[in-house]
Amino acid sequence: MKRITVLGATGSIGLRTLEIVSSFPEEFSVAGVAARGTTVERLVDIARKYAPQAIALLEPEAVDRLAALLPRPRPELLAGADGLVALTRDVPADVVVSALVGGAGLLPTMAAIRAGRAVALANKETLVMAGRLMTTAARHHGVPLLPVDSEHSAVFQCLCGHNRRDVHRILLTASGGPFRELPKEQFATITVDDALRHPTWKMGAKITIDSATLMNKGLEVIEARWLFDVAPEQVQIVVHPQSVVHSMVEYIDGSVIAQLGVADMGVPILYALTYPERRPTPAARLDLARVGQLTFFEPDPARFPCLRLARHALEQGGAAPVVLNAANEIAVAAFLDRRIAFTDIPELIEDALVDVPAGELESIEACVAIDAETRRRVERAVAARAGRKSL
Numbered sequence: 001m002k003r004i005t006v007l008g009a010t011g012s013i014g015l016r017t018l019e020i021v022s023s024f025p026e027e028f029s030v031a032g033v034a035a036r037g038t039t040v041e042r043l044v045d046i047a048r049k050y051a052p053q054a055i056a057l058l059e060p061e062a063v064d065r066l067a068a069l070l071p072r073p074r075p076e077l078l079a080g081a082d083g084l085v086a087l088t089r090d091v092p093a094d095v096v097v098s099a100l101v102g103g104a105g106l107l108p109t110m111a112a113i114r115a116g117r118a119v120a121l122a123n124k125e126t127l128v129m130a131g132r133l134m135t136t137a138a139r140h141h142g143v144p145l146l147p148v149d150s151e152h153s154a155v156f157q158c159l160c161g162h163n164r165r166d167v168h169r170i171l172l173t174a175s176g177g178p179f180r181e182l183p184k185e186q187f188a189t190i191t192v193d194d195a196l197r198h199p200t201w202k203m204g205a206k207i208t209i210d211s212a213t214l215m216n217k218g219l220e221v222i223e224a225r226w227l228f229d230v231a232p233e234q235v236q237i238v239v240h241p242q243s244v245v246h247s248m249v250e251y252i253d254g255s256v257i258a259q260l261g262v263a264d265m266g267v268p269i270l271y272a273l274t275y276p277e278r279r280p281t282p283a284a285r286l287d288l289a290r291v292g293q294l295t296f297f298e299p300d301p302a303r304f305p306c307l308r309l310a311r312h313a314l315e316q317g318g319a320a321p322v323v324l325n326a327a328n329e330i331a332v333a334a335f336l337d338r339r340i341a342f343t344d345i346p347e348l349i350e351d352a353l354v355d356v357p358a359g360e361l362e363s364i365e366a367c368v369a370i371d372a373e374t375r376r377r378v379e380r381a382v383a384a385r386a387g388r389k390s391l
Ligand SMILES: NC(=O)c1ccc[n+]([C@@H]2O[C@H](COP(=O)([O-])OP(=O)(O)OC[C@H]3O[C@@H](n4cnc5c(N)ncnc54)[C@H](OP(=O)(O)O)[C@@H]3O)[C@@H](O)[C@H]2O)c1
Pocket: 007, 008, 009, 010, 011, 012, 013, 014, 034, 035, 036, 037, 038, 039, 058, 098, 099, 100, 101, 102, 104, 122, 123, 124, 125, 148, 149, 150, 201, 202, 203, 204, 205, 206, 207, 265
């Protein structure tokens, strides 16, 4: 029986992971769950159904509400950022599914690695922020970082059984998001509802906006650089609207190996949990005759400047990816709150990247400090833009 801790248990990836646990009750049990605490009722259901040893919530008031709703004996309840770290560090688990959204996942995911627990990684922002530190720690503790992102799971599968020295490049596919064909002049009028309408994947709000700006693909380039230990220029993007080819690896002899499947996150989640084995699932099957055509395009950096910004941050290195990620998180949250326009998102990130602290990132603490300072800076820039708009 594999014991699983799910960070972000109430989110899109977290709930899908719990469904998989339910489908394989003889294989998996839930050791711990963590969330922010937005939907306490959902956590009550999770506690009843999966009987985790502990639950950690970022918001202490949510812990009080949960305690009032859960009769004893109940799971151990942990609160705040320290509570999330204690969960992954102290509660015995074989795999920690890292599926919080954003930088909030950094410290609990690092704690899981330091405690020697395998990590199934969905929370790409953590690897964007601290790629070198996190992969070094994983190697040091002998901990596998198993990709959950469908593109990275695809690359991982295309690499199996091959010599890493023979990799020429990695081709990450991108659906292109809802604005793949929208003329540049119309980007300024994009609404939150427009941007939340993703053509192929149903996901949490932040990643859906990232998919609309294509920052998601930029973050994935950085994620791939670290997960697969390749040079930045070896990771390239190709737009593929059908989302059937999940990604590809091209080898030095010109052979390209691709992984294909239906758009269902259950498949990469299950593979991360059972790797190197596979399990039969009732998931829908790919019917290529029905799909008919697979098409591929170059991405358009003029309409999607986030691609250029992410690439720039990766090449600059040091603290630049931390600044990129923090600025993006604040800008996306402000867009979702309807305080700024869609086109303000890349502008705020570009402004933030002008001022990146020099030098290598020596510690997670340094990373956390730069993240916090960037968030403050970009919040001020958002307030200034929102103020100008309301004048
Ligand atoms: N969804 C997908 O198909 C998909 C695919 C590939 C990769 N990913 C990646 O997986 C991660 C999760 O995505 P998602 O779509 O599952 O997100 P989501 O549906 O928005 O869920 C986010 C989860 O994180 C928790 N959370 C949010 N902010 C937090 C904070 N500040 N501190 C602690 N917990 C917090 C939420 O708790 P509450 O519910 O209590 O707020 C929720 O459990 C992201 O990094 C995303 O890029 C997602």
